[in-house]
Amino acid sequence: MRDSGSRKLDAGWLGAEQRWTFSNASTSIKSVCAGLGFAWYPRVKIQQYLDTGELKPLPLESGASRYVPLYLVMSEGEFAGPGTRRLARLIQDLVI
Numbered sequence: 001m002r003d004s005g006s007r008k009l010d011a012g013w014l015g016a017e018q019r020w021t022f023s024n025a026s027t028s029i030k031s032v033c034a035g036l037g038f039a040w041y042p043r044v045k046i047q048q049y050l051d052t053g054e055l056k057p058l059p060l061e062s063g064a065s066r067y068v069p070l071y072l073v074m075s076e077g078e079f080a081g082p083g084t085r086r087l088a089r090l091i092q093d094l095v096i
Contacts, residue, residue: 029055040066070095 020037022028025045032039033054049055057064072091074080080088 020028020031022031025041028039029041029046029049031037032041033049038058043050046055050057070091072088074084074088077085077088
């Protein structure tokens with residue numbers, strides 16, 4: 001997947017000359033289902049393919065799980081609507 005963020009990240013494969021880059025998750029997932037490579041996906045995005053056997057997790061010796069930092073930013077939070085404040089509380093309850 002193409003990362004639209006401006007982060008400078010070097011995960012080893014980012015500098016590889018032989019890689020596919022997709023602009024949307026659907027195309028990327030279909031390509032992996034067709035056997036054209038491998039990728040990291042959130043389980044919620046690929047669960048149906050795992051259930052049908054179209055995708056299988058790679059048996060990695062290490063690094064089988066990935067974690068990303070989650071940031072909650074509410075500019076002028078005191079003016080946030082009730083839905084935004086509720087979502088913020090739900091996120092905080094899950095990670096704190």
